[in-house]
Amino acid sequence: MPEKYRRYFLKEREAKALLTKASERLGLDLEQFFKRKVDFEVVETDFAEIFLLNGEPLLAKKEESIYPTLVFNGYFAVAPKVVVDMGAVPYVCKGANVMAPGIMRYEGEFKRGAFVFVVDEKHGKALGVGEVLYDSEEARKVKQGIVIKNVHFVGDKTWNFIKEFTAKG
Numbered sequence: 001m002p003e004k005y006r007r008y009f010l011k012e013r014e015a016k017a018l019l020t021k022a023s024e025r026l027g028l029d030l031e032q033f034f035k036r037k038v039d040f041e042v043v044e045t046d047f048a049e050i051f052l053l054n055g056e057p058l059l060a061k062k063e064e065s066i067y068p069t070l071v072f073n074g075y076f077a078v079a080p081k082v083v084v085d086m087g088a089v090p091y092v093c094k095g096a097n098v099m100a101p102g103i104m105r106y107e108g109e110f111k112r113g114a115f116v117f118v119v120d121e122k123h124g125k126a127l128g129v130g131e132v133l134y135d136s137e138e139a140r141k142v143k144q145g146i147v148i149k150n151v152h153f154v155g156d157k158t159w160n161f162i163k164e165f166t167a168k169g
Contacts, residue, residue: 006044015040018051022059022066026075026115033074043165047157050165057162060152067115067151070126071162080108080116080136082148084127089120092127093155098148109136116148128153 010018019038023030031038034054041052050069051059058072068075084092088102104121112135118128130148132139139147152158 004046006042008042010040010042018066022051025066026068026079028075028078043161045157045161047161050158050161057165060158062151065151067129067131069162070117070129070152070154070159071166076117076126080106080110080114080132081119082106082116082130082132083119083121083124085121089127092118092150093153095150095153095156097146097150098128098130100142100144100147103147106136106140110139111135112138115151118148118150118153126154 015038018040019030030053038053039055041055043050043052043057047062049061050057051061051066053059056071057069058075059066060069061067068079082098083104083106084098084102085104088098091102092098098118108116110116110132112132114132115129116132117126118130119126128150129152130150132148133146134142
């Protein structure tokens with residue numbers, strides 16, 4: 001965990017704007033999803049901003065890109081998934097983009113630029129969150145090259161921070 005990080009609550013207007021932006025990006029109405037007022041905290045680190053929604057580290061932001069974290073189980077339940085073979089697992093967990101030959105199947109529909117969870121074929125565990133480079137119909141036809149840009153994965157700085165942060169709490 002980084003030695004220095006800053007944690008604070010967002011003002012209601014800022015929280016609403018960020019929630020709206022994240023909702024648009026994820027294709028999910030987060031206000032409806034939580035069904036009650038959301039307490040919105042920010043943890044600023046040197047590598048990303050982690051957003052705590054009702055105390056849970058559910059979103060992160062690098063540069064201008066907001067994405068779901070691997071511990072956002074509610075989103076995981078409804079998000080599209082890309083199932084990869086076991087040979088791809090170590091590469092995805094080291095930050096590699098997902099290549100067409102390693103993909104076993106797609107679950108759900110998605111548009112180009114959407115976030116998908118990358119899961120292993122054996123256990124269905126989330127290995128990463130990626131930005132898909134094709135819509136679902138096109139992606140199913142791709143036989144080579146990069147299909148998903150890896151954004152957040154098991155073992156990256158965000159993952160490690162969340163694990164240590166939640167262990168403390």
